[in-house]
Amino acid sequence: MPLALCRVAIDTYRENVAYLHRECDLYRAEGFQALSKVEVRANGRRILASLNVVDDVAIVGHTQLGLSEDAFSLLGVEEGHAVSVSQAEPPASIPALHRKIAGERLSRRDFREIIQDIAELRYSKIELTAFVMACELGELDREEIFYLSDAMGQVGRRLDWHEHPVVDKHCIGGIPGNRTSMLVVPIVAAHGLLCPKTSSRAITSPSGTADTMEVLAKVEVPFDELGELVRTHRGCVAWGGTSELSPADDVLISVERPLSIDSPGQMVASILSKKVAAGSTHLLLDIPIGPHAKVRSMPEARRLRKLFEFVAGRMGLVLDVVITDGSQPVGRGIGPVLEARDVMRVLTNHPEAPMDLRQKSLRLAGRMLEFDPDIRGGDGFGIARDILDSGRALEKMQAIIRAQGEKPFDLDNPELAPHRFEVLAPRGGVVTAIDNLRLARIARLAGAPKAKGAGVDLLAQIGDRVVQGQPLYRVHAAFRSERGFAHQCSERDSGYSIGQPDEINRLNVEF
Amino acid sequence: MPLALCRVAIDTYRENVAYLHRECDLYRAEGFQALSKVEVRANGRRILASLNVVDDVAIVGHTQLGLSEDAFSLLGVEEGHAVSVSQAEPPASIPALHRKIAGERLSRRDFREIIQDIAELRYSKIELTAFVMACELGELDREEIFYLSDAMGQVGRRLDWHEHPVVDKHCIGGIPGNRTSMLVVPIVAAHGLLCPKTSSRAITSPSGTADTMEVLAKVEVPFDELGELVRTHRGCVAWGGTSELSPADDVLISVERPLSIDSPGQMVASILSKKVAAGSTHLLLDIPIGPHAKVRSMPEARRLRKLFEFVAGRMGLVLDVVITDGSQPVGRGIGPVLEARDVMRVLTNHPEAPMDLRQKSLRLAGRMLEFDPDIRGGDGFGIARDILDSGRALEKMQAIIRAQGEKPFDLDNPELAPHRFEVLAPRGGVVTAIDNLRLARIARLAGAPKAKGAGVDLLAQIGDRVVQGQPLYRVHAAFRSERGFAHQCSERDSGYSIGQPDEINRLNVEF
Structure with missing residues (x-):
């Protein structure tokens, strides 16, 4: 009993769904159950899908089989083609x-x-x-985490750059701003190391590296062009087809994200499988710790580091871990345009360049440069600083931007979202703490990353002395309503703590 | 920005799904994410739903909000009505x-x-x-299982029969045939105890009590008529609106079933919450054990019994547990018509009545009769036998059948499915074991319970001596294709073991 294939234009978000009309003969004869697995075959191809029952011929007719967008493109057969459907054995695993x-x-x-x-x-x-x-x-024990990471890295596309080393950096996330990749990549590439940085967009944060880079250049570079581009310029900051690398990761994230699951095992498997599939041989991993970071204590950071080291070692990836200060945002801006401004200020040695972002980027780049066998341990930082101060990093970044596709950006007058307000110090004192999660939430409510110019611009950092009524940060929102949401949120809790200098909880981290 | 409500006739199986077109202004402005939770409000009512994104105006237009069948009926507002939608806070729990x-x-x-x-x-x-x-x-610890069961029983509709005791029986399942309820209810009701047996349809088995009863009478009795019917006849075997009792149970089953999860805690909560919501005060619980039953050893059965006793006690339900022989199907037929035939043969004291079904039903009914304070412990069985042998049970069953809505049924010539085959003994010997799961699977492949007349008719039981080529059971299938599936399955493994008498693994159970 073959049916005619039809596409049901519903994005079921990484789940294959098949639709049959309740009055379809096949549905009635086979005794399918709701949500039961069916196998759909056409043209020698076959996929598994969960069955949804439909009562509307405008969605699927009595002699049709509908497939959701995911399933339709996976089957890869044209609409109207004959398909056969049967109750499926469960997947082999x-x-x-x-x-x-x-x-x-x-x-x-x-x-x-x-x-x-x-x-x-x-x-x-x-x-x-x-x-x-x-x-x-x-x-999972750590051997199982290796099995999982390795399996994820093996499935899907794998890049091979045919040279050694291929370096990359990654931060486990959770710190707003912190756009070090956009400084590290040009420094390292200017030195000559191959650094194909495939970046991601924000999932729950106010901006991902790809969102910020997109202010300056196109980021959706097809795989085929990416190879040529990286070989010419030694680096890139792109978001081309990363979902083809370790595709299982994206599927797992589709349930981990709604459940806010971010366990060490899942984090290790997700990060290392992508890096290995992307062809990296060396990875510098940044684990920030702080009271409002993903990792909140040094012992916890050390445990995570050992786990990363064990799994990376088993996967044949050279890994260096740095534990950094995650007690507050890095840089001044939170949101794509604001962060792009910070990055370009550092690259151009602008007088208002945020020193914390510059310093952290130089240290990370320095450690990455030391992956080069010709660089002595301890020399990386100085070389990175020379590359930045001499303008070679800026030159390299401009070359990468042109290669990816330049976008207009005026550093002196960046296009910030128009609806703004400032949050003022409720009393005088010293900034003793900044809540990363709170500021990220305010920036998202203001419209980041969808509205590129939206976000939060920090005007004071931990340790700064402020007087009552002095602005702590400025919020830029794209719409009046979003300004309202962000304002409400900041009124309930600004995210800033003001107190005495001895209340600052100083972290004793490597840098 | 109100949208017009439209019904999207997709049965999403106990999940509220909302559909927005990708080009809908609201979708674009709010930055919803796929599968994120939205709150839909109309007419002072509101529901939560997961968001699916649609690219086809035939499903949902740019200014419409679509709701799946579940969600549409839950909101209870007409199509075209203005609805507002916003990103939802997660549910409070x-x-x-x-x-x-x-x-x-x-x-x-x-x-x-x-x-x-x-x-x-x-x-x-x-x-x-x-x-x-x-x-x-x-x-879950047993106190938590009580909390869960109690919470499930408290939500949704609760029946109150305004008398005491209200008795019920339940089997944890897994044994094909085993239609004791249809004998126990008329016996107990004929004695005068109130026994409102709300029965279920098969989920994974070849027939549920409701499927078999449906051969003889209508089972979908609305709640309002059910009360009158039960008060008049002291009992019923119906399937009216049981989903309104402990509605959370049905929702949980929608994920437990595809995962084959059937843990003790889940089983206790599911059974006891339904019984308490149905107004029962006394419950007789049947736990069959056997090598192919849900419970496979006496220690396991005892652990389960203690758990049921603990939770029932905390819920104020009087519970008696019997551990029975589940080493083979009970009765000869597996499938709605075949089981109805067995039941009616027992009720009419037919010479071919299956003695195992008669005996087990009398023992269960006897134990239930002893819930009556006026009956001495040990007297129940004899009273039950008198009620059955005298024809009073048959009379009561006929009254219940007429009250629910009689269907034509010819006991001498029941309508069995036409495509049949017999499975023969591959060699002579004694039947030493019968695989419940295998026979249930063959009966389902033959078309049961959808095809009422399909199923398996057993011609030999454990302990029976058979000669080579003697039929072990007969399969009735509704269609030629289903006959083929069932035949293939029985060829791979008939489910019968033939050997020597000393290979029979006799269970030492109460009855």
Whole structure:
């Protein structure tokens, strides 16, 4: 009983959904159940999908089979083509999933099978959530985390740059501003190390590196052009097809994000699988700690570092970890345009360049330069500073921007969102703490990253002395309503603590 | 920015889904994310739903908001009505869910809030799965299982029969055939005890009590008529609106079933919450054990019994547990018509009545009769037998059938599905074991319960001596294709073991 394929233009967000009309003969005969798995075959291709039942012929007719956008493009067959549908055996890895749910340790092969099925969207959202939860609650041991990371890196596209070393940096996130990649990449590339930085857009933060870079240049560079571009300029800051690298990661994130799951195992697997698939051989990892950072104490940071080191070692990736000060945002701006302004001020050695961003970027770039076998340990920082101060980093950045596709940007007059307000110090004293999460939330409410010019511009940092009524930060919102949301949020809690100098909780970190 | 409500006729299976067109101004302005929670308000009512993005105006227009069937009926507002939509705060119980994910013990209040949100479909499938998995892997203690059961029983409709006792029986399932309820209810009701048996349809088995009863009578009796009917006849075997009793149970099952999760805690909460909501004061619980039953050993059965006793006690429900022989199907037929035939043969004292079904039903009915304070312990069985043998049980069953709405049924010539085949003994010997799961699977492949006349008719039981080529069972299928599926399955493994008498694994159970 073949049916005609039709595309149901619903974005089911990384879940294959098949639609059958309730009056379809096949549906009636086969005794399908709601949400049961069906196998759809056409042209020698086949996919698994979860079944939804429809009562409207405008969505799917009695002799049609509908597929959601994800499923339709995965099957890769034209509308109207004959498809056959049958009740599917569960994906091959489901017995392994059940063993994990029952608390067993899984083998390398189990993880490969599970990740393969997940990457090909054979898991329903329910099965996917069960896997994530079983890993979260069943506590993967570090060997299992390696199996998971390795399996994720093996599935999907893998880049090979045919040279050594290929360096990259990554921050585990959670610190607003902190746009070090856009400084580190030109410094390292100017020195000659290959640094193909595939960046991501913001998921829950007010801006990702790709969002900020997009203020200055196009970031959606197709894979094919990316290779040529990186080989010519030794670096890039692009967001081309990263979803083809470790595709299972994006599928897992589709349930981890709504559940706010961000466990060490998941973080390690997500980061290292992408880097290995992107062809990196050396990685510098930044773990910021602070009272409002993802990692809140030095012992916790050290545990995470050991885990990253173990898994990276097993994957054949050279890893250096730096633990940094995450007690406040890095740089002054939070939001794409504001952050691009900070980055360009540092690159141009502007008098108002934020020194914290400059200093952190130089230290990170210095450590990355030391991946070069010809650079002595300890010499990296000085070389990085020379490259920045001499204007070679700026030159390199301009070359990369032109290669990716330059966008107009006026550093003296950046296009900031028009609806603004300032948050003032309620009393005099010293800034003793800044709540990263609060400021990120205010910047998002103001419209970042969708509105490029929206965000928060910090006017005081921890340790600064302020008088009553002095502005602590300025908020830029794209719309009046968003200004309202952000204002309300800052009224409830500005995110700034004002007190005495001895109340500052100084962190004793490497830099 | 109000939108016009439209119904999107997709059955999303107990998940509220809202649909917005990608080009809808509101979608663009609000920065909604795929699958993010939105609040839909109209007419003073509001619901939460997960957002799906649509690219087809035939499904939802630029100025419309679509709701899936579940969500549309829950909001209860007409199509075209103005609705407003906004990004929703997560349901109030999400922090409690996160505490459970983090391994904490939850309070009675936490469970109430979570179950309330689940019953009102405020949880996405992802959140629902996370809750089920956290309960499964986090191992609820028995006090928490009570909180969960109690919360489930409190939400939704609750029946009050205004008399005492109100008796019910329940089997934890897994044994094909086993249609004791349809014999126990008329016996107990004929004695005069109130026994409002709300039955369920099959979920994964070849027939539920409601499916089998439906061969003889209508089972979808509206709540309002049910009360009158039960008061007049002292009993019923109906399936009216049981989803209004403990509605959270049905929502939880929508993820437990695809994951094959059937943990003790979940089973206790599901069964006891429904019974308490249905107004029962006394419950007889049947736990069958056997090598292919849900419970496979006596120690496991005892642990489960203690858990049921603890939770029922805390809920104020009088509970008696019987552990029964679940080593093979009970009765000869598996499938609605075949089981109805067995039941009617027992009620009419037919010479071919299956003695195992008669015997088990009498023992269960006897134990239930002893819930009557006027009956001495040990006298129940004899009274039940008198009621059955005298024809009073048959009379009562006929009255209940007429009251619910009689259907034509010819006991001498029941309408069995036409495509049949027999499975023969591959060699001579004694039947030493029968695999319940295998026979249930063959009956389902043959078309049961959708095709009422489909199923398996057993011709030999454990302990029977058979010669080579003698039929072990007959399969009735509705269609040629289904006959093929069932035949293939029985060829791979018939489910029968033939061997020597000393290989029979006799269970030492109460009855």
